[in-house]
Amino acid sequence: MKRKLALGLCTSFLALSLVGCSSPKEEAPEEKAPEKEVAQENEGAMTDGTYEVETKDFDDNGGKAKVVVTIKDGKITEAKYNEFTEKGDKREDEGYNEMMKEKSGTNPAEYEVEIEKQVMDVQSAEIDGVTGATGSSSKAKTLFQKALDNAAEGKSEKELIEIK
CATH class of the missing domain: 3.90.1010.20 (Sufe protein. Chain: A)
Structure with missing residues (x-):
């Protein structure tokens, strides 16, 4: 029983760490897009x-x-x-x-x-x-x-x- 619980916890931590490591690559382009929008808004507002x-x-x-x-x-x-x-x-x-x-x-x-x-x-x-x-x-x-x-x-x- 303790082994199953330990195995389940280790599997959960491993899954979370893999998800955490892969997400920045996908989100990086989205982070830059709002900056460009702000710059374009400021240009038009001058x-x-x-x-x-x-x-x-x-x-x-x-x-x-x-x-x-x-x-x-x-x-x-x-x-x-x-x-x-x-x-x-x-x-x-x-x-x-x-x-x-x-x-x-x-x-x-x-x-x-x-x-x-x-x-x-x-x-x-x-x-x-x-x-x-x-x-x-x-x-x-x-x-x-x-x-x-x-x-x-x-x-x-x-x-x-x-x-x-």
Whole structure:
């Protein structure tokens, strides 16, 4: 009698563990579908206009960043990313661009354009970023996301945000 009970319990546990191991593969595609639906809903819900978000403070290297996003018919029609110092626009500083290219393999003249292109291509802030510009890519994602959140809320005032 005890053996039958033990065998029954072991069989039950084995069956439950097999069912538990096989279910994530079947459910994974369903989990991604709602995210896509939410992104599509947000795109359509964005209010036409221009939205600007800038870092509030200069970073440790003396730089700030800003994005300007233009929405028309619920889609991103223009995405601008720019880093600058008190001296001016990093994208236009030839000496800085040469130094950064040697140091990290890229520079603002290249990675700012690539970040803008990625935002336009994916129509969101969920970009891959640029190798060699990890910090700038992360900052851009944060700024673009805030601008797109503002577009969804219809908040067109320029916003300054802290990025740590």
